Amino acid sequence: MREPVVVAAVQMNSQADLAENLGRAERLVAEAAARGAQIVVLPENFAFMGGDDDERLRVAEDLDAHEGGRIRSFLAENATKHGLWILAGGLPERSPDPKRVHNTCAVVAPSGEIVARYRKIHMFDVEVGDGQRYRESASCMPGEQPVVVEARGARIGLSICYDLRFPELYRELVSRGAEALIVPAAFTLATGKDHWHVLLRARAIESQCYVIAAAQWGIHPKGRRTYGKSCIVDPWGEVVAQASEGEGVVVATLDPRYLEQVRASLPSLQHQRIGAASRKA
Numbered sequence: 001m002r003e004p005v006v007v008a009a010v011q012m013n014s015q016a017d018l019a020e021n022l023g024r025a026e027r028l029v030a031e032a033a034a035r036g037a038q039i040v041v042l043p044e045n046f047a048f049m050g051g052d053d054d055e056r057l058r059v060a061e062d063l064d065a066h067e068g069g070r071i072r073s074f075l076a077e078n079a080t081k082h083g084l085w086i087l088a089g090g091l092p093e094r095s096p097d098p099k100r101v102h103n104t105c106a107v108v109a110p111s112g113e114i115v116a117r118y119r120k121i122h123m124f125d126v127e128v129g130d131g132q133r134y135r136e137s138a139s140c141m142p143g144e145q146p147v148v149v150e151a152r153g154a155r156i157g158l159s160i161c162y163d164l165r166f167p168e169l170y171r172e173l174v175s176r177g178a179e180a181l182i183v184p185a186a187f188t189l190a191t192g193k194d195h196w197h198v199l200l201r202a203r204a205i206e207s208q209c210y211v212i213a214a215a216q217w218g219i220h221p222k223g224r225r226t227y228g229k230s231c232i233v234d235p236w237g238e239v240v241a242q243a244s245e246g247e248g249v250v251v252a253t254l255d256p257r258y259l260e261q262v263r264a265s266l267p268s269l270q271h272q273r274i275g276a277a278s279r280k281a
């Protein structure tokens, strides 16, 4: 990263109605653009949340198809209209398994093209004590590959929601040069209230990266409740922008000079003695 980059995290309250969700996402992306964002992160499940598995399979898209489906067309139109990057979700992508989708973050360039994608690796198969039983692996096929992309000159490591609990993923992203990490999420209210900020700030501090976390907020179909608190954390671990209740947009600037200053003054990334980064040294 040579120049400062303005980034936005979008907070949504997505439901099971694709058209309605895309309409709201469109307004929120426009708001982010109006506030100067060059890169916009949409939350996990921005296009579809909480419907049944059959419906998710129906809205899932083949992102390599010649013609874009509704989600891909929406992303292409909005990226080109505003001339910005969209790091989109968690969206349902068709997988080789006809009964499951990939939970995929699509990286959409200002040209409208999907230039990279990350498929969520860690599946949320958990009972968190909120009366809900989460079995993500029943409807989602996990990905295998960590992904770092360059957008607007910034190297960005991709992750989704539950991935946040697996620091080894972020170590890998940092060893591939990440300067910012994104965490589109639908964190539950039950876990989010105790873990969300702690984990985001820990990832920012140990990775010495900006962290851009775009979350779902509120009540969704099937009584699912999410925590919200979308935020942007700087590489020192300070929360520099945070969403309030409801849908909205938070904006912050990634500053390459500040990033360099943090990494130079506290060179913990150069002091690693375990794992891939230390082997290189």
Ligand SMILES: O=C(O)CNC(=O)[C@H](CS)NC(=O)CCC(=O)C(=O)O
Pocket: 044, 045, 049, 050, 124, 134, 135, 136, 161, 162, 163, 165, 186, 187, 188, 191, 192, 195, 224
């Ligand atoms: O439930 C829904 O419909 C939406 N949620 C999701 O799509 C995903 C997979 S089920 N949620 C998480 O990964 C939450 C992780 C989390 O909350 C934690 O790690 O504590």
